[in-house]
Amino acid sequence: MNALKPDIAISGGDLVEDALILNTEEAHEQYDLYIELCKSFDMPVYDIMGNHEMVGLYAPDKISPDHPDWGKELFKKKVGGGKTYRSFNHKGAHFVLLDSLNIRKKENEVGHTYIGLIGEEQMAWLKNDLAGLTPETPVIAVSHVPCITWWWVSRFGPFEPHGPRIILHDGNELINLFKPYNLIGFLQGHVHIDEIYIYNNIKFVSSGAIMGVHWTDTNKDDEGNEPGFNLVHVFDDRIETEYICIGCDPSLYRK
Numbered sequence: 001m002n003a004l005k006p007d008i009a010i011s012g013g014d015l016v017e018d019a020l021i022l023n024t025e026e027a028h029e030q031y032d033l034y035i036e037l038c039k040s041f042d043m044p045v046y047d048i049m050g051n052h053e054m055v056g057l058y059a060p061d062k063i064s065p066d067h068p069d070w071g072k073e074l075f076k077k078k079v080g081g082g083k084t085y086r087s088f089n090h091k092g093a094h095f096v097l098l099d100s101l102n103i104r105k106k107e108n109e110v111g112h113t114y115i116g117l118i119g120e121e122q123m124a125w126l127k128n129d130l131a132g133l134t135p136e137t138p139v140i141a142v143s144h145v146p147c148i149t150w151w152w153v154s155r156f157g158p159f160e161p162h163g164p165r166i167i168l169h170d171g172n173e174l175i176n177l178f179k180p181y182n183l184i185g186f187l188q189g190h191v192h193i194d195e196i197y198i199y200n201n202i203k204f205v206s207s208g209a210i211m212g213v214h215w216t217d218t219n220k221d222d223e224g225n226e227p228g229f230n231l232v233h234v235f236d237d238r239i240e241t242e243y244i245c246i247g248c249d250p251s252l253y254r255k
């Protein structure tokens with residue numbers, strides 16, 4: 001990535017291995033490892049939250065929801081600048097970094113889970129955030145949980161109920177909010193593979209992943225997807241992407 005000299009890097013979530021199942025000490029260790037690794041980037045790195053950054057949701061025996069690091073709090077403190085969603089401008093383009101995770105208490109069970117949801121509060125913030133933009137300003141949104149993914153349908157069939165954790169429940173409402181504006185790119189995470197869809201001139205790109213459970217002992221997963229990242233070129237009216245495959249060292253992957 002340094003050799004390509006991009007202006008900025010955006011990490012689309014799933015930054016640490018799995019804080020969902022960790023206690024606070026272990027979660028701190030994983031976040032610190034991620035922060036240490038990011039020091040080798042030459043460009044500024046903007047992080048958004050993935051499901052694996054939420055601390056202890058699946059580990060009610062290890063950490064209480066009352067703990068100051070539980071859930072989204074550690075992300076806010078360590079890499080989010082105190083927030084789980086925010087926006088910034090770069091060279092005339094407006095970037096919106098969304099929080100696509102909504103924490104829910106498990107029904108009839110101890111512990112918590114999450115669904116893919118932007119939610120009313122963040123929608124209100126977004127409406128206000130976009131209000132200052134001209135209709136021509138190029139806008140790029142980043143969400144860990146995708147608005148659209150063929151990957152899920154291809155694996156589980158079109159009639160399988162979409163996993164509430166796989167796709168944004170309020171994706172339609174979200175995209176409608178952007179309609180008066182020049183949304184040219186919607187960058188997605190979560191599925192860990194490279195996918196591109198174009199709808200109403202909006203390019204939805206699942207940005208792939210440099211590491212994940214999909215890669216075990218080969219350079220590809222069982223569907224031929226390779227680890228990598230997307231190099232995104234931003235123009236006034238569109239984005240163009242190049243998927244850069246990085247290969248992998250099988251010894252790094254947990255069996």
Ligand SMILES: [Fe+2]
Pocket residue numbers: 013014050051052144189190191
């Ligand atoms: Fe994820």
